[in-house]
Amino acid sequence: xxxPRRLPELIDGxxxxxxxxxxxxxxxxxVRASLVCKLWRRLLVDPAxxxxxxEFHRTPPMLGFFQNQLAAADRVHAPWFVPTTSAPPLPQLAxxxxxxxxxxxxxxxxxxxxxxxxxxxxxxxxVLCAVGSCNHLDCHGGPFxxxxxxxxxxxxxxxxxxxxxxxxxxSETRAWGTPTSVDLGVSGNVNNKRSGAVVRDGIYxxxxxxxxxxxxxxxxxxxxxxxxPDVYQCGVVLMPMEDGSLGLAGIKxxxxxxxxxxxxxxxxxxxxxxxxxDVGVFMMELKSGRKRxxxxxxVIVTIIPFMSFYTPDCGSRKLPPHMQEIN
Numbered sequence: 001x002x003x004p005r006r007l008p009e010l011i012d013g014x015x016x017x018x019x020x021x022x023x024x025x026x027x028x029x030x031v032r033a034s035l036v037c038k039l040w041r042r043l044l045v046d047p048a049x050x051x052x053x054x055e056f057h058r059t060p061p062m063l064g065f066f067q068n069q070l071a072a073a074d075r076v077h078a079p080w081f082v083p084t085t086s087a088p089p090l091p092q093l094a095x096x097x098x099x100x101x102x103x104x105x106x107x108x109x110x111x112x113x114x115x116x117x118x119x120x121x122x123x124x125x126x127v128l129c130a131v132g133s134c135n136h137l138d139c140h141g142g143p144f145x146x147x148x149x150x151x152x153x154x155x156x157x158x159x160x161x162x163x164x165x166x167x168x169x170x171s172e173t174r175a176w177g178t179p180t181s182v183d184l185g186v187s188g189n190v191n192n193k194r195s196g197a198v199v200r201d202g203i204y205x206x207x208x209x210x211x212x213x214x215x216x217x218x219x220x221x222x223x224x225x226x227x228x229p230d231v232y233q234c235g236v237v238l239m240p241m242e243d244g245s246l247g248l249a250g251i252k253x254x255x256x257x258x259x260x261x262x263x264x265x266x267x268x269x270x271x272x273x274x275x276x277x278d279v280g281v282f283m284m285e286l287k288s289g290r291k292r293x294x295x296x297x298x299v300i301v302t303i304i305p306f307m308s309f310y311t312p313d314c315g316s317r318k319l320p321p322h323m324q325e326i327n
Contacts, residue, residue, distance in 0.1 A: 016043060020053055025061040027310040028087040034312045044312045054137040054309050059269040063089050065305040066103040066111070067281070067295065079103045079113070081306070082295060089310050105195035107268075109140030109308040122189050123150035126196030126203045130170065140308065143172045147216055149205045149223075151190045154183070162188040166216045166223050182214070182223035190214065193302045197238035197268075199246045204238045213238065237273065239266040249273045249286075265303030274303040 019040065022029050034044045043049055054060075064083040079102055081088070104125040105112040112127040129136055130143040146169040154161040162184040168177045189208045196203040196216070204226075205214040213226040228236060228248060241247040249263050264281070265274035271286045274294075281295030281303070 015040070016049065019044060019049075020056055023061075024053075024057050024309055024311075026085055026087075027063070027089075028085065030312050031087060041312075050309075050311050051138065053311065055135075057309075058137070060109070060137070060307040060309050061085075062267050062270060062272070062305045062307050063310055065265065065267075065274070065294075065303050066106065067303045068102045084294075085310075087310070089306070089308070103304050105146075106304045106306050107198055108136045108144075109138075110144055111304075111306060112146060122152075122192050123148055124190050124192050124194060124196055124205045125149075126198060126205075128198050128203070130172065132201075137309070143170070145170055145218075147196060147203050147218070149190055149196065149203075149214060149216060150192075151184060151188060151207075161185065164188070164190060164214055164223055166214075166221075168218070168221070178221065180216075180221050180223055182225060184212075184225070188212065194237060195302075195304060197240055197246065199240045200244060202246075204246055206236060206238055237263040237266050239273070240268050242269065242271075265305065267305040267307065269307070272305075274305075276303075 019030075019033060022033060024030075030044060034041045063085055064081055067080050067082060069080060083089075101113055101115050103111060104114045105127045107127055108129045110127050110129075112125055114125070126147045128145055128147070129139045130145045131139060134142070147166065148169070149164060149166045151162050151164050154163045163181050164184050165179050165181045167179040169175070170177065184207070191206045191208050194206050196205045201218045203216045203218065205216070207214065211228060213228055215224045215226055216222070217224070236248045239247045239249055249266060262276050263273055264276040266272065267274075273284050273286060275282045275284055275291070280293045282291045283294045284291035
């Protein structure tokens with residue numbers, strides 16, 4: 001019996017170019033490719049290839065989303081992770097019984113989780129990379145900042161006068177910086193159901209009902225107020241646009257055949273928003289207008305997508321050297 005014929009080998013570099021073009025939206029495809037042979041496995045976990053892979057695709061895929069919801073029995077907040085891929089990066093058991101906790105923000109591959117009750121403290125948060133020159137493609141293990149913006153009554157003033165205060169926490173100094181504030185005038189509250197939107201060197205927070213926006217300048221450590229167009233119903237969601245500007249998503253004279261739609265989240269860089277309705281949660285693509293149901297009609301306060309590259313080196317728990325020392 002004649003020996004089996006060997007498959008012709010690809011020319012030098014062709015294998016890498018082919019693997020480079022595997023879409024990142026479904027991490028299981030990369031995992032299956034790593035099981036083909038040892039050569040492909042070594043290539044897919046090689047730091048140089050992983051770095052090039054992320055630079056090639058640029059925008060991290062959405063691997064799932066967190067939804068802060070109210071438990072029906074005790075009305076306590078319970079975060080819930082809903083994967084959008086067949087290979088979820090987070091086990092659901094880590095959050096299934098975490099009542100009293102909520103996901104506050106997610107950006108640059110990081111997730112900020114806090115303990116408390118939405119509605120008790122009018123504070124909104126944003127977590128982001130602390131390196132100004134970073135491309136944010138693989139920085140989730142590096143230093144980070146947490147921006148906190150809240151509203152409170154003005155001391156020695158009428159009860160209706162409000163003040164917004166902002167402060168920044170640094171993971172490098174492990175301390176909060178010098179706070180800054182701005183007068184909101186009469187009846188102004190930070191919308192603590194929305195995390196801040198990071199656009200260049202500014203972090204934007206919506207006030208209740210979306211009639212105004214707070215901008216926190218990270219470089220100058222200052223707050224300013226922006227007025228929004230009076231065209232939306234039930235407030236707006238702030239979202240970074242592809243050209244680096246600030247975008248607003250909301251409902252205006254809705255023609256959607258959904259019961260009382262409201263925007264409850266967005267996916268940065270993907271042009272996707274989440275709509276909460278009485279009949280469920282829907283994900284909608286802004287360019288095409290296509291939408292699909294991704295959740296049931298629980299009392300969902302907000303949705304925070306988790307976006308990150310999930311390559312085979314992550315699945316095999318192969319961590320960078322500085323993270324291996326910590327763990």
